[in-house]
Amino acid sequence: MYEVTVEPTGDVVEVEEGQTILDAALRQGVWLPFACGHGTCATCKCQLVEGDVDLGNASPFALMDMERDEGKILACCATPESDLVIEADIDVDPDFLGYPIEDFRATVVAIDDLSPTIKGVRFELDHPIQFQAGQYINLQLPGVEGARAFSIANKPSNNTVLELHVRRVPEGAGTGYIHDTLQVGDTLDVSGPYGQFFTRKSAPEDLIFIAGGSGLSSPQSMVLELLEEGDSRNITLLQGARNLGELYNRELFEQLAAQHANFSYVPALDNPLPDDEWGGFTGYVHEAAIAHFDGKFNGHKAYLCGPPPMIDAAITALMQGRLFERDIYMERFLTAADGAEGAAKSGLFKKI
């Protein structure tokens, strides 16, 4: 396993032995330009800044000798032979602040049952963290191989704490540990911040947040920060859950909605129990968005956070309501079970 850092965004991709950089990047949600996928078209040409690669079956016309001498590689054929730094023809968002990734010692100060399947874990950090609302950290858990990623739910101004929302993944080693074994007073290694999911503050458009399950974490941080800063744009948070028991932090957002005229909160339950006596929207959260905005989304920026099927349905709803890729940002909550899928990609979209 090698680490490939993709500049200018600084995204880090983990590449297996023998895996191409492009394949690993796309599977881990890091977009690189590509077209043919087999070394003949040169769309995925990158500059190697540091490290060694095997160039693979790059066509001598797609990657000419003079380019090989300059350290150009084709991401679709190149396999790392060491950790790498590459520079790709991708844009850096002007709102990306690029806070450095640091290591922290984090001590558990509270564990709450947010819902029957989601725990809220609160850590105290050994030193302050700088992050953008929406970003995530990696957590090292004792006896669990590999780091686990969780979005930060607290606002950036609370920089000595970390609030994480952890849904139990069936058979999941990491989330299982947090639900069953983790105790107040335990100390864990944390690194961060990571990710390209953050608020585009320079964009003038009104904001829509669509959250599903424990995917409320990032939007919670983003909304809290915007309201704290006195942002005057219209902000709508749509939160999806199965039933009333799974709908957590509802009171927090209802209070905020009462205090801020520019903030609306729309909870949606897709499978409410009879005892819930649910009077709100019944259906999936993307359907709640269609109903709330009358199916028209143009002129907004949308932020999606949650499990892949929810993200997928929300993108379709937004695009049919004429909001497109450049105005949609997302964080997919993938679990080990999602990682195996490798459906062919068409190249039509960069991030979707």
Added chain:
Amino acid sequence: MTARKLNLKDKYRLLTRDLEWEYSYRDYEEIFKQESFEGIKITDWSKWEDPFRLTMDAYWKYQAEKEKKLYAIFDAFAQNNGQQNVADARYVNAIKLFLTGVSPLEYQAYNGFAHVGRQFGGVGARVACQMQSLDELRHVQTQIHAMSHYNKHFDGFQDFSHMHDRVWYLSVPKSFFDDARSAGPFEFMVAIGFSFEYVLTNLLFVPFMSGAAYNGDMATVTFGFSAQSDEARHMTLGLEIIKFMLEQHEDNVPIVQRWINKWLWRGYRVLTLVAMMMDYMLPNKVMSWQESFEVYFEEAASALFKDLARYGIKMPDYAATAIAEKEHLSHQAWSIFYNYGHAAAFHTWLPTEEEMDWLSEKYPNTFDKYYRPRYEQWRRMEEAGERYYNPTLPMLCQTCQIPMGFTDMDDPTLVSYRQSEYDGDRYNFCSDGCKDIFDFEPEKYVQSWLPVHQIYQGHCGGAEMEDVLGGYYRINLGTDNLDYKGSPDEARWNDWHGLETAEEKLKKAS
């Protein structure tokens, strides 16, 4: 302090979009007359995302390097008498088909992109089209150069561009591009930029290039790789134009859907020539048409249309017909050419026993049931000295111009036949796809230059077969056409390799 080095994005912007100026003394509509008549609504060209960022100075540098490499290989191929090392001289007929049928399309693409590149109000789109136009000109030139070596040693290459304009089966690819180029600029981009260069390009180029590789044709493999290295720009431009139109205005969605339906069907029909090339013309087979169709169309297109569904674009209905036809297409096409082997500018032949076994294996549902008996009957006729040549002229589909030899997929013994009436005349079609295309714009397709009609109307050199084939088409009768068996091509090949023809062996033995 020295100025910061510009990144690629800024550099490209300064060298492209920054070349635009304000139109102060002429109206926009007057300058870009063709931008609106198709009904496509563009509200903001600044939303165009450059599909690639290659500046002109870098373009010349890269392309010059590619040419150097390519021509070094052409030279080596010629000096080593590469023509003698292909699998078998029958193979050369595949590249005769390529030179007469496909290379002139590269020239049409060069013209087409140069034209539409002038018509778009957005400077980003204009520059992208200009660069593709130059690529296409390079492709036609390198292809002609690659083939010119074969022209010294085999028949049928000498008049490729004249033939492209006149010969009956070459009107299929020619009319496809004529149709695209006589459409508006946005339709051209969906036709060529998207449908052909993005969706169908792998189905055209991969079979020809891997066919060349499997059959020892280094010259063709190399121009293929050289051309493919330009395709990145073409594919990303094709995708960007589709996204751009769909995002600019919701009224564009049904127009784009109709164009996608039309042009994927039109393009697929042209690829009939590729299907028969793969299954019948390559002595060393790569994969069957069905297999390549499944990989390069069914799998790739399902991923694409899953993404396009977000815009409300659906997979064309005709895709189901194309999928059903994959087990039949190549056999029906080769049968047509075997029938008209006297009227083709390349040689035809019956598949050998070994080749028929390969076809049975690749097409277990159809080959033995429908097509093997036909070839066996023709073989018996050949052996009896009655090689079957069809003496009449076929009815052509008014839209795709292919002889009406395709069958109904529900009953492969029945010819698929559709009909429309327009202005008192009847028009014939091979499929629902072709009929729908006609019905939407009959004024355009009633003007089609149909080779068979033209012959009957006396516009093709005369009333006799020789007048048309020899005089008007410039096919050298008895050398360019008829069976491979007994052709001068075969005689030369045997001479190079010290082989004897079957007839000679027989004569010696007796």
